[in-house]
Amino acid sequence: MTLAEYVKKRNGVPMSSPRSLRNNLYRSLGAKNFSTFWKYWNPIFGYYLGQKVFRPSRVYFSKSVSLLITFCVCGLLHDLVTLLFRGSTSWFFTIWFLLMGSAVLITRLLNHNFTEKKWIVRALFNLSIILFCFILTLYLTKVAGTFGSFIHKYLSGVLT
Known part of the structure; x- marks a missing residue:
């Protein structure tokens, strides 16, 4: 399947259609479950991740x-962008996407x-999972940062 065919299948309209973004948001947010949300979300990126990461990894893994x-690769790519702009990364996106x-x-x-639920209920459900994962990522990165600072201070004291 080509990229153009994939996007049309996911959005219901060709990539160049002015309704492409609207259809993408409507279908992904109102998806029947969180798994289906990701089938519709960002079909261009999804196409390449499917072709270049998921399919090859299926040779070796479940x-x-x-x-x-x-x-994780998707998160790493997002973290790479932050690395290019900030000069450092926190691994935030990798954790969030995991x-x-x-x-x-x-x-x-x-x-x-x-x-069977209304579109707004499905959208709120899908968004709530994203928000929960985001908040959990904030917490985990803060804990990891605090733990990392503790280890750094401890090792600095031991080594000096």
């Missing part, structure tokens, strides 16, 4: 592990399906 690898990939697997395991 679908679940391949999915987590794909989410958590969201884990949320995909958990919601699949729980067999979440909100097809």
